[in-house]
Amino acid sequence: MATRPVRIACMRFSHETVTFLPYDTTTDDFIYEGSPARGEALLSSSPRGYMGGFVTVAREHANVELVGIESPLGSKRGSGSGWITKEAFEHFLDRMVADLKAQAPFDGAYLSLHGAMGVRGIPKPESIIARRIREAIGPDAFIVGTFDPHGNEDEEFLRYANLAFTIKYYPHYDGYLQGERAARTLIRSIRGDYVPTTATRKPPIITPSVLQWTGNSPWMDLVQRALVWEARETDVYVNFYYGFAFADVVDAGMTFQVMTNGDPELANHIADDMAQTAWRLREELYYGTEVHSIADGIGMAKEAITAGAVPVVLADHSDRSGAAIWLLDQVIKQKLSNTLIGTVADEETIETLRKRGVKPGDPFDMMVGGKLDVSAGDPVRVVGTVHTVSGGIGSRNGRTGAAGAQLWVSVKFGDGNVLVISPYLHQVTNPESFLDIGLNPDDFSVIAIKSRVHFRRGFDDNGYAKTILLVEPDQPFLGTIRLEALEYEHLKLDQFYPFGEDVTYP
Template structure:
């Protein structure tokens, strides 16, 4: 049998509807738009879904047609121009690549454009309209996808990650490629059921190694032992995407057998509902965090502000963590990161070893605390690029834009041009800061940091800063989510 021609593409954005930072074309270009053969060159041997597609292609003998790879840092809504431009690149590429035998896609599943609330569903609808019903589409979605009926209708099969932090992206890409191989050989006929219990959990307690998520995943994996079952996906969802599909999703795909798909999906939805209270809490107040630090005799603490998490669409320029650290005694401490291009420019002008007086952070909006006037010494200037050691995103190049490390009263503060979540030890090591030597490592994040930082921390404390990515959903003025929904309306 001749090798089957399969187009591959990645188009990933997690949209925070409450972010004041629109994702326009310049924003997307800054994140990087990779086209053609470079898609494979860049992704090969990285811990990504695309790398998994490449693995599977070798295994099941697919001829890959690489079209596009765009991973857009989470932020606000995608502008009409950016959305239509990206879809045009993808769909024109598909058109030119015809005849195709299949399509493999790496999507997020929580993209919102200013004119399209279900960005991923609409993408899949247009793709299906273009290639027709006979060419199979298999898509891999993020664990934080807000899966919609439209997405499920338009694909032959979709599957999500099984981990948070997302350390199995490559495995799921590979699994998607294998399932496409079986589809192309006519071995399976997927039937899919989507069930969405009325739940809008926040993700600070969605990590896959502890309850409640671990219990849901354990049950899902057990269900996959049933020979009729092709895939069971539990997606926790992304609440600050203010759309009807926001929230938890259960997707069960069986081989030409809808009844057990429905039964298993209903069972998992009921289990999720039963476990719902386990998704709440787990976040300290500043006072509680201060008490933890006072009680530390030795050892190290990883302190995480979850409300300004760049990878949930936070602007990254809150200085509340720094304001807090300046009031504590524990040193040495290091903070990643504060996005402030003005301060980076100022530090570059002043030069390494110069002392600067700056007004730092708090400039994007009024939701993440006011700026902070500080005096610091410029310790280091960098291009802000480094390669992740992993486990999550191992081999992937991170790009913070130009950066400066400011030493402020014994605290090393990483100031950047771009907002990305610090998920890897190399965010510090590439800036001359040894993370294992700090008493406090202050981060902005939610769950991904755990993959690299939990092994080196004696304690981890999540803390409630002000911001649009926190655990208190009553702070967000929702207009479009399904109501009633837990935990806002239902107990």
């Protein structure tokens, strides 16, 4: 006699919200060709990410049926827009719940989340998602979530869900792996072989993302400690959320979650060990990374060129809209040569160029970038020649969805410089990606990008860049490491190291 298959609903609702950006993330930002997605389109939406790993491992199990529930894919602005509106959040969650109910019953649910979502008027949105899914799916089903290490989470999510898995490394190397683990552990739980038993700790530490590179101690050491716990104990999983300081939310800051197979004592022991270790390392976690002013960074780049330590990466980690002009402005003012600037986001300029039928060789004299908010600065005049016109980074790989059908333009100016203009925020994470837009990164001495840590993947871990300089503007704009300059309403900065007077732990 055939047994009924294990039925698992798969959903996604993921956003890293920079709540300090002045324009909201709306329903429209999640609607484009391919999004929302359901069925097989959702299941195959991210083959190398969490969803890909989840689907692959779930399908290695006999008699498991996956159902893709209607879900929005990523915002077309990436994380380059502010608070998600309540209307947008409820719109997509309502549709998700309706589809879930229509296709019930389910034994389990998989939620592909981020953890740093910020919704106007709705604290802890990931826990609200979990609660609504729990109400719809019933008390006996198991729910698992996958998260980004930049998630701002506390114990709320695991009140409604049973399991969570976070990416461990920054750059985010292991999304697929965590998706695989989520599937395996969820199916084991449904079959009674794993009894999810969790513990959560929040040591009062908050750090800006640029400091969180896990290729560097002591961030690396905390990841290693989590891995050691997972290695020495069977069925133990340790989640390390570094937290995301640019979402002004009540559950911001560092978090550890530990999952064991029915062993609360062990879960608590490991969670304490991780949190107390982080607390001991707090000073280095915060002060262990050097960040320069943009003006100084450009001076240091010139010295590196003289010393032959090229290519140089100048990474403006603080630009959250993608439109910031500070680096471009200083490249022009300090007459840096042979520099590739990628990218300055400017949707308006791109649309003007599109209407003009822009083509390579056209003369170019426009005000570029800025405008979006004070952190982006005022537009900068660039005079040169249109160099390349393309579908943007990723377009060669048949990019679809949010980033599909874009127009990107690069402009040659000054002494061998090229500026790349994109419609939206784009973090360049590897030099080869410039080939997509017809530029050879090897032709430049300096590559100036907007990235915090993601770029280490392609510029640092493989030895490509000989000099790496992290820079931010003099003014403490919203992406700054000087968090005390930000006007938090929900997050109480003085309750965190190193901002409060006498913050203690435990």
